[in-house]
Amino acid sequence: MQPRARLPAVAVAALAAALAAATFSAASRAAGGPPRAAAAEVTSLRDGEGRDLTVGQCMICHSVEYIPANAPAMDRAAWQKTIQKMKDRFGAPITDGDAKQILDYLSANYSGKSS
């Protein structure tokens, strides 16, 4: 049970990294040209209902750039499968209620699969 107790600390660290990355990203764009610098955590998901919950849950284990990167392969059914995999196979502590909100957010904002 001790590892569970560490979770909030991890999430806090991840959010701190998120803020740092957002600052870097803005500075880079202001300087012009493509971003190129020390590697940093990418955290800027699209605005939308459920975004903060999605960022908070997903970033326990991975940076959220996986989400836009995978959008072209995803639709609602694929996101449903992915969230289920994160829960069942990787042990993500996502409640059913949260899973529904995350699914709604990802489906609405990152479903790029051509049908």
Next chain:
Amino acid sequence: MTALTRREALLAAAGFIAAGARGQENGPAVSSGGDAVLAALPGKDPLIQRAFRPPNFETPLADLVPLYTGNAVFFVRYHLPVIPRVDAASWRLQVEGPSAQRSFALSLPELKGNFPRVSLAAVNQCSGNRRGLFSPRVPGVQWGNGAMGNALWTGVRLRDVLHKAGVAADALEVVFNGADSAVLPATPDFVKSLPIDRALDESTLIAFEMNGQPLPHWNGAPARLVVPGWTGTYWMKHLTNIRIQPAPFAGFWMKSAYRIPTGAFPTVRFVSQETPETTPITEMLVNSLITSPTPAARLRRGEPAQLAGKAWDGGPGIAAVEVSVDGRHSWREATLARELGRFAWREFQLALDTSRAGPLEIAVRARSRNGATQPETLTFNAAGYHDNRVQTVRVEVS
């Protein structure tokens, strides 16, 4: 041909120049998905950042031009986010298991000093290299061409270490674990196995050097497995534990991940892990990469221009690389450079005919010594593995 600066070539590989050519000022599009950026991990040069955590960084095309891929630009691929900086002085490699007659631990000086040292050039290619080029698109790290590299690996033979333990007659698989780990206790640790015969193959190494230098942190320091001819998933980084056992290893990363449809590809079988539906990915397929000209290049009419690239396979070695510039009606053999070994990539080149202005489509297909060649079409599989289609590049002669 217009010579690209390294920076331009890096940017072209990441999709930035293409985006600029379409007149997009903001939000450069990347053909293989996401807003990939060039970014440097500590100790690394800027690479294409596919994901920060766990770190997945791709080698830009320009850095795949040298015969040996540099340690600072070699691709980085992790599954789990907790990656300790392993202290070489206190590191130990534990060798054990129900099919080991003896258990022992090796320090780094013992690993280096107690077994014959071997150097071998080999391609390390991620199973999912080119996944981002799949059609239809499939989930996973959206790699372009650069989840691969060619290096000179120095270490000791795994079989010498296994023989020191004593391999029992019932040994079926050898299981490998590394120092990386998950955040959540319920997440399966990244653990892989090999069939006993592949583990005992003379080419399978425990490497501690890459291109004559100690392994970089991001590529598995202080020691990693090298399984020439097999995809990168088996090349366990930060190796800490080797277990010889009489039963198939049942972990997630063998039973559920890194699997292909049974019988879909002409590669060696991993029988103890096979089901009627799926089987573990094993060897790399015969494949090639065009490094020059790049898609952004403009060739000048009447001026000399070279086609250049690399070809590799799962171990038979490259017999020929064929090139077509007439829509695949006729094929000419490119010149092959000397062979570094059957597991290394082999360089090819061919002078291009630039006498006519207009578009020039160049198609390249490598042929292995076992007769296998690159196909025109993708054998679709849900995990996005084994894209070894005929390679093409379209350039403009003007």
